[in-house]
Amino acid sequence: MVHNTLLKRRLESLKKNWYKFSKNPVSVLGLFFVLAVSFVAIFAPYISPYPMHAGRYVNFVEASETPSLKHLCGTDVFGRDILSRIFFGFRYSLMMGAVVLSLVVVPGVVLGLVAGYYRGTWIDTVIMRVTDVFLAVPPLILALAICSVLTPSVFHAMMAVSLMWWPWYTRLVYGLSSSLRNEFFVQAAEVTGASRSHILFREILPNCVSSIFTKMSLDMGWVILIGSSLSFVGLGAQPPTPDLGTMVADGAKYLPDQWWIAIFPALAIMITVLGFNLIGDGFRDLFALEDI
């Protein structure tokens, strides 16, 4: 019974938040981009005009054609339809973001919670100094360094970026958790003898969720950008994988005459990143967060 009312209250606040979120046309536009990209990515084999062009396919008769009704974004030097390859490319971009975040958020958040709660003790020192080391150099450079010693592949690129991304969550949650632990509700829980894990995960964590969520939405964009940078230099996805960064890099060789080979995949990256950014900004306004 108690559980039921709690659920109802949660649903209500969710509804209220959705109402506020949907009143902001910019956020809704972002949501539209993300949904559209996800839809295209999921159903790529069914809605691409030439699904077999995503992989190893060569048709020199139709190579380097300008955009036309038959090939809306033109074809590349192997005669592959660029629009179809972009549709499949969305899969790799979204997968990159989703896999990296799902690997990174839990350890990053737990370390931040613990370090913030034990602020001033050796636990805080150890965790946060290690975090400092990882934050000393931009994640792109360390990810490049890691990818360079491994055989380049989408999988290794994901692992490399994940290895470099958790400290951002640790730092974010550390700041929140080290100030929340002085709040009365946490002290009340301590006085009533609640366990450490109850305090960390049931008292402090719920108050960090909106920040974590907002950061995740913005980070989807950043991770996709970093992933496309890795494949742009050839340390991420390998041909003939239809990765957007790889497609831009390949197309750049044929500029300025065959501009469509590089420009359309570049636009595809921008739309994906823009979508997640707009949603992130919507969350930020919604939860009135400032420093994310």
Next chain:
Amino acid sequence: MSTLKFLGKRLALSIFVLFGLSLLIFTIARVLPGDPVRMALGSRAPQWAVDNMREQMHLNDPLYAQYYYWLSGALHGDLGQSLFTRRAVSTDVKEFLPATLELAIFAGIIMAVFGVLLGAVSGRYSNTWIDNSVRIFSYIGIVTPSFVFAILFMLLFGYVLNVLPTVGRLSPWIHRPPVITGMVSLDALLSGNFAALGDAIRHMILPAVSLALGGMAQEARITRSTISDNLRKDYIASAKGFGVPERLVVLKYLLKPSLIPTVSIFGLDFASLLANAFLVELIFNWPGFSRYGINAMLNKDLNAVSAVVMILGVVFIVVNILVDLLVAWLDPRIRLGAERGK
């Protein structure tokens, strides 16, 4: 806490961070699978050559000994031999670092000046068409990878309009100024060679703007939100009420405190600028440290990769200390508050 004490504390922490970074990069370079010597010599090299080189590089010693050799070498300025260029890494660094610093400083100035300017204007005229155009510009700046900007600029200004050079640091017909700092524009200025100065700056514009736009958008956004918040504060209303001219209110009372968040994120923006230089230098064929770094990575030249990462670590520490000092200068609460707390 005096500034000196603050600096001392930061330096001590920095040494610790660099030590950690050296462990991290050593782990990446040595512990991950793959034989660096085999990679450098190629699969056709005879086994004895590989064995000799492994012995020479102490690769057969236990890991802690390898780390000791590497670290003590690095502390003496010996970063090992590049397996790819076959020269001492420190020689390569001396040759390539100035070009990147020159580009990054130029891009950093563009980023800070225009970021603040755009942000200030759109914050002052918030919710007008100016503000909306700046906002759209910011979104474009944030979501576009800098390598895409680089390609677009190359296409637009290099080929279509043909107004700016897209490759290298100087046109071939320009006499190269004597090497003083290694930064071509600064050398040209110091030696009074203004033709070279103009040419060097023209070469820097496209790569520098490609690098600056992302950070510029972030700075504009942050400046805008602080300015439009601070404009609504009572102290601005009272300054206006006292009849202080608007220009003075904006420049003296509004801008300075509003710059604090902008300056604080400058360190982060500069970091991503230097990271993106890895790609942009490759595109514009800029003979700099980042192009050297990315080539080292592509060729699995581990000594060079470790050196590049360590040196970037040092650069960021210096930049962040400068940023902190600047914030302390801008924000009296930090300075005075810290002194009172003594």
